[in-house]
Amino acid sequence: MLMSRILEDKLASLYRAGRLVGGVYLGKGQEAYSAALGCQLTKGKDILGTFIRDQAARIAWGEPLLDAFRTYFGSVLGPMRGRDGNVHRGRPKEGLPAMISHIGSMTGVVAGMLFARRLQGRLGDAVGVVTIGEGGTSTGAFHEGLNLAAVEKLPLIMAITNNQFSYSTANSRQFACENLIDRAKGYGVDGYTVDGTDLVECLRVVSTAVRRAREGHGPQMIVASLLRLSGHGEHDDASYIPDAMKQSSVGRDCMVVAEQRLIAEGWGTAAEVESWRAECRSAIEKTMAQVTKEPAPDPFKESWRALSTPELAEGMWLE
Numbered sequence: 001m002l003m004s005r006i007l008e009d010k011l012a013s014l015y016r017a018g019r020l021v022g023g024v025y026l027g028k029g030q031e032a033y034s035a036a037l038g039c040q041l042t043k044g045k046d047i048l049g050t051f052i053r054d055q056a057a058r059i060a061w062g063e064p065l066l067d068a069f070r071t072y073f074g075s076v077l078g079p080m081r082g083r084d085g086n087v088h089r090g091r092p093k094e095g096l097p098a099m100i101s102h103i104g105s106m107t108g109v110v111a112g113m114l115f116a117r118r119l120q121g122r123l124g125d126a127v128g129v130v131t132i133g134e135g136g137t138s139t140g141a142f143h144e145g146l147n148l149a150a151v152e153k154l155p156l157i158m159a160i161t162n163n164q165f166s167y168s169t170a171n172s173r174q175f176a177c178e179n180l181i182d183r184a185k186g187y188g189v190d191g192y193t194v195d196g197t198d199l200v201e202c203l204r205v206v207s208t209a210v211r212r213a214r215e216g217h218g219p220q221m222i223v224a225s226l227l228r229l230s231g232h233g234e235h236d237d238a239s240y241i242p243d244a245m246k247q248s249s250v251g252r253d254c255m256v257v258a259e260q261r262l263i264a265e266g267w268g269t270a271a272e273v274e275s276w277r278a279e280c281r282s283a284i285e286k287t288m289a290q291v292t293k294e295p296a297p298d299p300f301k302e303s304w305r306a307l308s309t310p311e312l313a314e315g316m317w318l319e
């Protein structure tokens with residue numbers, strides 16, 4: 001969580017300084033839930049289908065910091081070879097499919113990966129997580145992917161984050177059911193709600209859902225409630241978010257809640273937390289210093305074919 005927050009604060013500064021081109025989308029306020037999801041998964045075995053606000057899940061899953069910086073700075077050495085500027089990066093061979101921007105679409109991708117593995121007899125007790133915002137649950141792709149997963153009883157964890165706004169569209173204009181989790185019943189899947197600002201609760205609910213999926217109980221739907229503590233992207237001042245909501249319990253900062261609990265329970269001291277912060281800052285500064293010296297793609301030497309062509313790809317499908 002700390003690494004993600006500090007990294008994203010750095011990315012926001014770089015964006016404001018004009019050092020990053022394109023959009024910068026942050027997961028501020030979502031770190032507890034996101035990290036809880038990432039740390040339940042085993043790299044190389046499980047699948048993590050991310051959304052734009054999952055820096056914490058990526059780090060908890062084991063994505064190197066280098067991948068993030070190389071993508072933001074357009075380094076040719078990055079996983080997307082300098083062709084993407086922010087979050088559409090991945091390591092498909094290790095279980096991190098590159099994120100598709102079209103919201104909802106990752107549902108079918110991860111369901112399909114799980115289904116393919118099952119047909120090939122190599123699924124074992126692996127699970128797949130798809131993270132999605134409440135707005136994403138209004139798409140057709142979400143419905144199609146989840147319905148397939150439910151019918152096939154695939155070990156898919158549908159991790160919904162209700163951060164109250166889909167860009168500037170409030171919940172009241174997004175869905176008509178009382179609570180999003182009511183939809184789990186319609187799909188015939190297990191459903192859970194969780195306070196997304198509370199790390200301990202997130203760990204409890206996410207670990208239960210992941211265990212149930214591993215045990216063969218089919219898709220698990222979680223709805224975490226919290227507030228997006230930034231704009232949709234760093235270009236957005238989020239002036240449409242009412243102050244009353246910011247002051248309410250949904251607007252709590254999960255970082256502050258986690259730190260207070262950790263110290264109160266004696267799991268760590270304030271001095272230790274400060275030293276972890278310093279460690280994160282140092283790793284981030286070192287990685288950034290390295291990546292800023294790396295070259296961008298040379299347009300005359302690059303093959304501009306899609307990254308999915310065999311010469312350029314990780315070769316996942318060549319196995």
Ligand SMILES: Cc1ncc(C[n+]2csc(CCOP(=O)(O)OP(=O)(O)O)c2C)c(N)n1
Nearest residue numbers: 101102103132133134135136163165166167
């Ligand atoms: C199919 C599709 N429609 C619209 C967009 C543009 N878009 C990107 S993120 C976003 C808002 C998503 O809201 P939500 O799913 O609630 O997630 P949040 O951004 O709140 O975390 C929109 C409209 C898109 N990427 N894909």
